[in-house]
Amino acid sequence: MSTTTRIAIAILVVVVLAAVPWFGSDVVVQFGISTLILAVLAQGWNIIGGYTGYASFGNSTFFGLGAYGVAIAMVQWNLPFWVGMIFGAVMAVAFAILLGIPVLRLKGHYFAIATLALAQVVAAIVSNIPLFGQNIGLVLPPLNNDAMFYELALALLVAATLTVAWLTKSRFGFGLIAIRENEEGAAVMGVNTTLYKVLAFALSGLFSALAGGIQAYWITFLDPASAFDISLNVKMIIMAVFGGPGTIFGPVVGAFVLSAVSEVLSSEITNVAGLFFGIVVVAAVVLMPRGLADIIRHFRTSGWRYFVQNIKAHRI
Amino acid sequence: MSAILEIDHVTRRFAGLIAVNDVSFTLNEGEILGVIGPNGAGKTTLVSLISGTLAPSSGDIMFEGHSIKALPAFRRARLGIGRTFQIMRPFPGLSVLDNVAVGALFGKGEGTADLKEAREKARRHLEFVGLGRFADQRADELGGPGRKRLELAKALAMEPKLLLCDEVMAGLNHVEIDEVIDVIRKVRDAGITILVIEHVIKAIKSLSDRLLVIHHGEKIADGEPDAVLSDKTVVEAYLGKRRA
Numbered sequence: 001m002s003t004t005t006r007i008a009i010a011i012l013v014v015v016v017l018a019a020v021p022w023f024g025s026d027v028v029v030q031f032g033i034s035t036l037i038l039a040v041l042a043q044g045w046n047i048i049g050g051y052t053g054y055a056s057f058g059n060s061t062f063f064g065l066g067a068y069g070v071a072i073a074m075v076q077w078n079l080p081f082w083v084g085m086i087f088g089a090v091m092a093v094a095f096a097i098l099l100g101i102p103v104l105r106l107k108g109h110y111f112a113i114a115t116l117a118l119a120q121v122v123a124a125i126v127s128n129i130p131l132f133g134q135n136i137g138l139v140l141p142p143l144n145n146d147a148m149f150y151e152l153a154l155a156l157l158v159a160a161t162l163t164v165a166w167l168t169k170s171r172f173g174f175g176l177i178a179i180r181e182n183e184e185g186a187a188v189m190g191v192n193t194t195l196y197k198v199l200a201f202a203l204s205g206l207f208s209a210l211a212g213g214i215q216a217y218w219i220t221f222l223d224p225a226s227a228f229d230i231s232l233n234v235k236m237i238i239m240a241v242f243g244g245p246g247t248i249f250g251p252v253v254g255a256f257v258l259s260a261v262s263e264v265l266s267s268e269i270t271n272v273a274g275l276f277f278g279i280v281v282v283a284a285v286v287l288m289p290r291g292l293a294d295i296i297r298h299f300r301t302s303g304w305r306y307f308v309q310n311i312k313a314h315r316i
Numbered sequence: 317m318s319a320i321l322e323i324d325h326v327t328r329r330f331a332g333l334i335a336v337n338d339v340s341f342t343l344n345e346g347e348i349l350g351v352i353g354p355n356g357a358g359k360t361t362l363v364s365l366i367s368g369t370l371a372p373s374s375g376d377i378m379f380e381g382h383s384i385k386a387l388p389a390f391r392r393a394r395l396g397i398g399r400t401f402q403i404m405r406p407f408p409g410l411s412v413l414d415n416v417a418v419g420a421l422f423g424k425g426e427g428t429a430d431l432k433e434a435r436e437k438a439r440r441h442l443e444f445v446g447l448g449r450f451a452d453q454r455a456d457e458l459g460g461p462g463r464k465r466l467e468l469a470k471a472l473a474m475e476p477k478l479l480l481c482d483e484v485m486a487g488l489n490h491v492e493i494d495e496v497i498d499v500i501r502k503v504r505d506a507g508i509t510i511l512v513i514e515h516v517i518k519a520i521k522s523l524s525d526r527l528l529v530i531h532h533g534e535k536i537a538d539g540e541p542d543a544v545l546s547d548k549t550v551v552e553a554y555l556g557k558r559r560a
Contacts, residue, residue, distance in 0.1 A: 171421045171429045178418045181407030188367050189474060190393035190422030246409075 010249075017154055021147035029146045031263060033218060036153035037211045039255035041232070042239040043160040044207035049237065050245030051167055052200045053180030054104065057233050058115035059208045061122050062092040064227035066209025067216035068126065071138040074217070076131060085213040092209030093202045095122075100201040104194070107183075116230065123228035137223030140216060149218045156214065157252065160207045165248050176200050180246070242284050244293025253292055286311060319378075320345045320478055320509050321366065326375035328361055335361040337533040338375070343478070348500070348510045350524030350541070352517060354553060358533040359513045360402055363480045366511075367399040368392040379478070396424045398476030400467035402483040402513075406455035413438050413451040415466060416473045423474030434473075441469045445499055461492050468499065479503060481512045485519050493519050517554075521545065529553065 021029050041063060048056045069088020073079040079087075103114045126132045167173030175196045178186035187193050216222050236255075243254020261280055265273040287307045288295050298306050321343040328336040336358045343349050353359050364370040366377060368389035377385050384392055398419075407415050416438035420428060428434050442448050445465040450458060458466060464484050471479055481500065485493045493516070500523060504510055514520040520527070520541075527544040529537040531553040537544045544550055 169431055171431070171434075174414070174418055174421050174431070177410065178407055181409055182405045184369055184389075185401065185405040185407065186418070187389040188369060188393055188399050189419050189470065190390050190424075191418070192388075192390045 014154070014158060018151065021150050026146065029150050031259070033146065033150050033153055033214075035256060035259040036150070036157050037215050038235065038239060038259055039252045040153065040157050040160050040207055040211040041236040042243070042251035042255045043157065043164060044204045044211070045233075045236045046164060046204075046240050046245060046247075046251045047167070047176075047207075048200050048204040050240055050247070050251065051164075051173065051180060052176045052197060054197065054201070055108075055112045055237065056115050056201070056204065057112055057230065058096075058099070058103075058118050058201075059204060059236060060228055060230055060233035061115075061119045062096065062205035062208035063212035063215075063232060064122065064126070064224075064229075065092040065095060066212030067222050067227045068132055068138075068212075069209065070213040070216045071133070071140055071222045072131060074140055075133075075138045081213075081217055084217075085210060088213045089206055089209045092205040092212075096202040096205035097198055100198040101194070104197040104201060119228055119230055119233070123224045126228070127224040133223070135224065137221060137226075140220040140222070142220045143217065146218075149214060153211070153214050156207070156210055161248065161252060163203065163207075168248060172196065172199070177246070238281055242281070242291060244291030247291070247293040250291050250293040257292070318345055319343065320380060321511075322376075322378040323362075323366075324376040324378065326362075326365060326372045326377060328358075328365055328370060329373045334533050336365065336372075336530075339530070339533070339535045340375075341528055341535065341538055343509060343511060345509055346504065346507065348504055348512060348523055348525050350520040350527045351511060351513045351530060352515060352520060352527060353530035355515065357530045359515075359530055360482055361533075362530070363399060363482050363511070363513060366392075367397055367480055390422070393423060393474060393476075394425060396475075396477035397480065398423070398471035398474040398478070399480040400464075400471050400482055400484055402486065404460075404463035404467055406458070406463060406466055406470075408454070408456035410455055411451065412447060412453050412455050412458065412466060413442065415455045416441050416469045419470045419473030420475075424476060438469075438473055441473045444472065444502070445469045446495065460487050464488065464496070465499075468496075472503065476508060478509045478511070481510065483513055483515070485514055485516055497523050517545065 020032055041059065045056065045059050048054050066088035069091050070081060070084035073084030073087050074081060099118060103111065103118065106114050127135045167176065175186065175191045178189065178191055179193055179196060183193055239254040239258050240251040242258055243252065244250025262277050265276045269276065287310055289310055295306065302309060319342040323339055323341050326336060326339050327334065339362065351359055351362065361370065365372050368387060372385060376383050379395060379397065384395065407418065413435060417434040420434035420437040439451060442451050445468050447462060447465050447469060450462060455466060468484060485496055488496065497519060500510060500512065512520060512523060524541050526539065527541045528535060529544060529550050536553060537547045537550050
C-alpha cells in the first residue's frame, strides 16, 4: 500500500468514527468513549514501551494524575474543565520528568518493578491528601453530553497517533528506536539517551494524563482505587502488544479489537468472560508475539506457516 | 603534526582488577595507531575509556586540547569520536540503511535533522564499505563479516575526526581482511585519524604508522611497527619468556 492510500484510509476511518455519535445508539457511543480512551492509553504507552523499549507500569499513574487534575480544578477550585486538563497534564509531565531521571536509569525488569512500585506509592500518598479527597474521592459536576466526550477522546487519539507517526519520521523518534535496539550503541553515536528517555516518558505521560482527564469528567467520580488502577496499565500494555508495539496503528487497532472482544464476551457469557479474554491474550502471545501489525506484514509471504513459525521460534 | 588525542596517565580499575594501568600516549592527526596485546590486555577497556562508555579511575583524556574525561559518551560522539564495537552491536530491528542513518542523524556536531538527507549519506557510507546492496535488509540478517562492515559504516556516518576500531578484522578471512585494510586506508586518506585494535599482528603491522603494545593493562612498547615487534619485552609478552 502506498503512503497516500494509507493516509486516505486513515482519514476515512477518522471521519466514520467521528460520525458515530450521530447515528450510533447511546450504548455504542459509551462503548466508543471507553475504547477511544483505552486506545489513547495504549498509544501513549507505545511511545515509552513500544518505541523506546521501556516497559512502563507508571502510565496508570499519569492517567490518575490527569484525572485528579480535572477533578481538583473543577470540584475544589471551581475552575473550568480545560484548566483542569492543563493542570493534570502539568502534574503528569512534572512527575514523569522528576521520577524519570532516576527510574529510567534502570533497565528491563528493574524499570518495570520500579514504576510499578511508584504507582502504589502515589496511590497511597493521594489517599491521604485532603485536596485529592483522600479515600472518599471526588464527585464532579455531571455533564450529560456523551457526544462531546466521544469527539474529545477521538481528537486526543488522533493527536496521539499523529505524534507517533511523526516519531517514525523524526530524529527524535530514531533516537528512541536506537535506544530500544541498543542503548550503549546509541550513546556512542551521539544520542543523548537520558534526555531522550525522559522526553519520551513525559510525552507518554502527557497523553495518558489527558485521557485520564476526559475519563474523570465523563465518569464524574474519582477515588484513588479507580484513578491509580494498575490493571488499567496491564490493559494498555496488552492492547499495545496485541496490536504491535513500535508501530503507528498497532496499539489503536489492538485497543479496538480487544475492547470489542471483551465487550462481546462479557455480554454473551457473562461470568466466564474473563477466562475467555485470558485465552485470547495467551493465544495472541503464542501465535503472534509481535502483534497484528507483524501479521499484516508477513502473512502475504508466509501464509498460515507464519503461526507455525512463531510457535517453533518460541519452542512452545 | 599536532596531537588530536592525549592519554595522560590513565588508570581504570574494576573492583580489584586493574584493566588499564597508568597508560600514556598521544595520537597525532592523520595517523593510524595500532594497539595490540594478548587477550585481556585491556585494549577494549582503553577504547571504552576514550569513547566514554567507561570513566577512568584516574588520569586525564584530552581531545583536541580539551579534557573530555568528564563528558558523557554522546557528547564525545558529537565532538567527533566514533567507535566500532568488537562484539557487533547493530540496531537489530532496523534496516542496514537506517542503522547507518542514526550515525548521520546524530554524530559529529549533532549531525543532520533531515531524515532523507541522513539516509542519502548513509547510502554513500554503505557503498563505501561495500554493503550497498544490503541496505534494505534487517541488520540482524547480516552475517559476521557484514556486521563488521556495518559497524564501520555506522561510525563513519558520524563523520568523526577520530575513529576507534575495536577488532574490525577478527573472524574475517584473508580476502576480507585485505578489503577492510583497504577501507581503513581510504578512511585515513579522507583525513580521519584512526586507532585500530587488533590481535591479528600481521594485519595490523602493514596498516599502522605506529604500534602500541599493551600487556596486563600496561604500555610496554610504543613506536615503529618493525622496531616494536622485534622488541624483547613484546616478544616475551606474546610467546612467553625463554627458559634458558
